[in-house]
Amino acid sequence: MDTVDVKKDYCIIVENTVTGICNKKAGARGPCNTDMKDVTVVPSAHLSFSGTVSTTNVIMASWSKMMWQSIVNRAVRKLASRPFGSHFFFAVATVSGN
Known part of the structure; x- marks a missing residue:
């Protein structure tokens, strides 16, 4: 034993x-x-976390939802890769708004 x-x-x-x-x-x-x-x-x-991103940058403020989604998808990939990957069972990021 x-x-x-x-x-x-x-x-x-x-x-x-x-x-x-x-x-x-x-x-x-x-x-x-x-x-x-x-x-x-x-x-x-x-057990989970969430947040809000806002910008006063004129160029970024006019980005489409699809452009913002590509940025948050990149953040999810970073969370899933080393050294962070072992700390997350899964990660999801969605963009809402305009």
């Missing part, structure tokens, strides 16, 4: 998403109790 280093934190993963961290104290025996006694829940606000 493998020994487990209980001094380290362990992730609770549900459908490829880290939803909690097991925080058993050093020296504690047995598995992490997933009944929330030993688990710190990752707040839903930290």
Whole structure:
């Protein structure tokens, strides 16, 4: 049987998403109790992020939705590549507005 280093934190993963961290104290025996006694829940606000981009540049302000979508698609590709790729299960970017 493998020994487990209980001094380290362990992730609770549900459908490829880290939803909690097991925080058993050093020296504690047995598995992490997933009944929330030993688990710190990752707040839903930290499971995804979103933002808004605005510009005062006259040339960029007149860009079409398709031109902006090509820029955000490039950002998604950068997130998926190293060194960031291992930190994202998936990334999606959409452009809304004019």
